[in-house]
Amino acid sequence: MSQAQLMDGTALARRIVEDTAKRAADLKDRTGAAPCLATVLVGEDPASVTYVRMKQNRCRKAGIESRHVALPAATTTAELVGTLRALSEDPTVHGILLQHPVGPHIDERAAFEAIDPRKDVDGVTLSSYSAMSFGLPGFVSCTPGGIMRLLDEYDVDPAGRRAVVVGRSAILGKPVGMLLLGRDATVTYCHSRTKDLSSLVREADIVVAAVGRPRLIRGEDVKPGAVVIDAGYNPGNVGDVDFDTAVTRAGLITPVPGGVGPMTIAVLLEQTVAAAERRPGV
Amino acid sequence: MSQAQLMDGTALARRIVEDTAKRAADLKDRTGAAPCLATVLVGEDPASVTYVRMKQNRCRKAGIESRHVALPAATTTAELVGTLRALSEDPTVHGILLQHPVGPHIDERAAFEAIDPRKDVDGVTLSSYSAMSFGLPGFVSCTPGGIMRLLDEYDVDPAGRRAVVVGRSAILGKPVGMLLLGRDATVTYCHSRTKDLSSLVREADIVVAAVGRPRLIRGEDVKPGAVVIDAGYNPGNVGDVDFDTAVTRAGLITPVPGGVGPMTIAVLLEQTVAAAERRPGV
Incomplete structure (x- = not known):
């Protein structure tokens, strides 16, 4: 049975943080x-x-x-x-x-x-949400931003692909859907009131699970070769995706832990340095 | 062959404007x-x-x-x-x-x-968009707001239904999708980069066409009994939906003209009066 390639958020986050640390040091030298x-x-x-x-x-x-x-x-x-x-x-x-x-x-x-x-380096204000929705300058919500960085790192171009976002929270589901839409994906928002989630997941080239329900996404519903992003956090290091079955069908998949989680903090740090770089007088 | 019921935007808009005119007169009397x-x-x-x-x-x-x-x-x-x-x-x-x-x-x-x-009674600011996205107080974009009023008038409850929004503009496609999501629809955004639009439309209980391409939505793709909202404006009173074929399959459909169009202005007037009612000192 084939195995999906793991999307290594730990390694990518480390590189982002290293770069961020250099920028922070440089800024301190200058200012x-x-x-x-x-x-x-x-x-x-x-x-x-x-x-x-x-x-x-x-x-x-x-x-x-x-x-x-x-x-x-x-x-x-x-x-x-x-x-x-x-x-x-x-x-x-x-x-x-x-x-x-x-x-x-x-x-x-x-x-x-x-x-x-x-200063909204966590991307929680309505202004930041609007910026994400319309491709305007601004900070991104950290987890959605981290997810987009992971997709880029693994050369996943969302354009023209079916993306299914499971979850519609203000700082995760909604903005990540808007970022994917801005990259020309065909985006479907699913949630607790969605009927027949399985059939929607089966059509998805990219699945983003962001709802906080352990193993809600079953491996048998993952389209062969799909990209599976698990942004769920549940007790016991369990994601929203049933990893053991999904890994046999996906093309790319984020592990839990070590996938989306480290990216969230990396983006937070990066945006903090960016905010400091952009402040008046620098 | 069965015929869809027409969603009469002209009649509903007239009632909204009559009510609005009464409120305007009352406000003038009081202030x-x-x-x-x-x-x-x-x-x-x-x-x-x-x-x-x-x-x-x-x-x-x-x-x-x-x-x-x-x-x-x-x-x-x-x-x-x-x-x-x-x-x-x-x-x-x-x-x-x-x-x-x-x-x-x-x-x-x-x-x-x-x-x-x-004062954003046309619903074009980022603040209004955010309010629509998160169910916060604020004005709606007029066409999306008019569409939601039409759905309510014809007792269409979006909860749990598949809604396909074709178009992703800042004041029509994106906000109407957010309003439908706020009413618990499972919302898919389609656009020019979407592959196989037909198959997505075929799954939709509610179709909102908001892209400005004449007769893009073919009647043969309309799911029997679906609600078809045509927010397209094209020369010659042609909508984004091929009305003559769609009307034979839809359950409810907006005509062009006389569907969404009159609702847009009705919502504009209604929100103008609401803004005046809410101003300080009234």
Whole structure:
């Protein structure tokens, strides 16, 4: 039985981060200041604490300063908006990351919109979404951006191909569909209300699973030779794709872990340095 | 041979405009000022002149004041942006319509973005697009909004149905797909690079043709009983759908003219009154 080629996100992410680190060092040489990413965390959810710490560690290794703002779980929307606006106006901060999900008592959209689009290196603002939708300058959402980089790395041209995006979240499903559409794929958005997901997946040249349901995409539904991108995160290092069966039919497939995951942080770091490079006076 | 039921946009638009006229009159009674739509036209393209005049006439009949700004063809992007910003700040103007396309020497996106989203009654700004994409408060693009109203009028619930949108323009194809996705349809975007459009149309419960190619959608490809929305405008009152053959297979179909067209202006007028109702101090 044939085996798909693995799309090695770990290796590609490492190369992107190496390049990013050089740019960060160069910027510090030229301006005296390293790029700075502000991370904002509301509450102490253990998974979120871990994610933020991981991002800070990666920043440090790449020569990017990180400034952490820890807010209590009881923080109001107005307080969070105030914090994000202050960071948006702080000239020593170049990128802003609000770790999400925030608590249910907070208006997450209002919080995201308090981030200056020029510092929106996580690609969560409506401005960034619009830019992705219409091919305008701006930052991309990190996971969608990472997925597009993986496709490019493995010479997958989406033009004229059927792409099926499973999931329609604001920072993953919707924007990755728009990026694929911008590259001339024929894009179908599937979701929890979709009937007969299997038959849609069977027609797809490119499948992006981004829904957070373990092994939702069955290998038997993967079109032989298709490109399978698993952006799902589920407990136990399980993706949204049933990898063991999909790998026997796909042409290219991302492993979990080591596929999309490392790309997300690589894009975050790269965009932070880009934001610092573009700031006034540089 | 069975015949599809016609979706009568003329009749529905008339009812919407009647209701809008009542709201406009009520607003004038309460505040002393009628709602006001500013129309901006660059150059003297005969089709554009006709469209603007038609919109002005419809405004007058609905009790909406219109203020026309005619700019010479040689107007620069900066000048147009200046005009639109001034209208955005003018408290006596409630809605702004920039007739488009503007000339190729103008940055249309920059012009659209000079319109205050609170006055974007034509639904052309990135802010309005984002609102449509995420179900946030805001104005809709008029043709997509009119299409959704037609679907509601004929009790078409998009949830769980396959919708195929042919076309991906910024103010028609992309937003109507997002509105359908927001109503839980499984949405596929097709366009000039799509291979085998016929087979995709054959699977569609709802087809929205929005590309401007005469009779691109062949009746033989329409799934029996499907809902066929023709948002195409081509010379000689020809839509993007081959009506004569499609009508024998569809369950519901919009005629051209008299389908989507009248809805577009009705939504424009309705949103203008809504903008006036929401202005500060009312």
